[in-house]
Amino acid sequence: MEYLDFELPIKELEDQLDKCEIIGQESDVDVSNTCKQIEKKLEETKKKIYKNLTAWQRVQLSRHPSRPYTLEYITNLTKGNFLELFGDRNFKDDKAMVGGLGQIDGQSFMIIGQQKGVNTKMRQFRNFGMPNPEGYRKALRLMKMAEKFNIPVLTLIDTPGAYPGLEAEERGQGEAIARNIFEMTRLKTPIISVIIGEGASGGALGIGVGDRVYMLENTWYSVISPESCSSILWRSWEYKEQAAEALKLTSFDMKKQKLIDDIIPEPLGGAHYDKATTFKAVEEYVLNAFNELKVLSTKELVTRRMDKYSKMGEFKE
16 A cells, blocks of 8 residues: 555554554464554544545545556446447547446446556556547547437546647647537436546546536546646645645535535545445446436436536626
């Protein structure tokens, strides 16, 4: 397990507990009481830290290297019953955007999401989860296919943003994202979106227009990352913590502003501490959302979705 800076007190106590248990196994000394005291202190420390996380600490947790990525969610949600589909039928296949057909508890879904790599080689292969225009065009092709066969769409969002390279701009990055947003608002099939990690800028919104939008507890959703915001406002990344607070990017901020529908709770310490529980929670939210949406007519579904997004941004002084 890798530890973040603010998790070091937990690491120290876990190391003490391990040493205590080893002493008990390798000697005749009874250390059971000492181990119990350390366990109690460890539990109290975890609750104290994770129940009072700052916005920046949640950003750090959303990027934790042990956190499950899109393909791991797909494998567990579909129990391995997933057929990946490739290519945008125009330029090439974008490895940063994955998509295909899978069944969750017997119900077919078109599942689409950004995929980060689990090691250096895979991160380069997946372009660090930053899709090119062909990734968004592939996603739209799969959504249109789902619409044709009346299959609900599930999008899993985890990206630091769309790829900002010159070649991406030359191939129409902005147009591809805008086209997806436009088409998703009127797609004639249910769309459920879950932010499982980072939800940055148009890169996230390009597959994030849904009838139901959920965020895992320790994720973030914003027009810009805290580091980029800090570099623009203060000409330095040193103010990223202040930027994270000001951006109101946590799941709780998003729920308060009515920009998402609900928050999916994570195990204490984050999704990576108990992946099975996290996958089960996501599955329950997805299936409950689908059961609510499947009874709506196509016209009612699209009208409600458009009304939902039309109301966003309203405020009273």
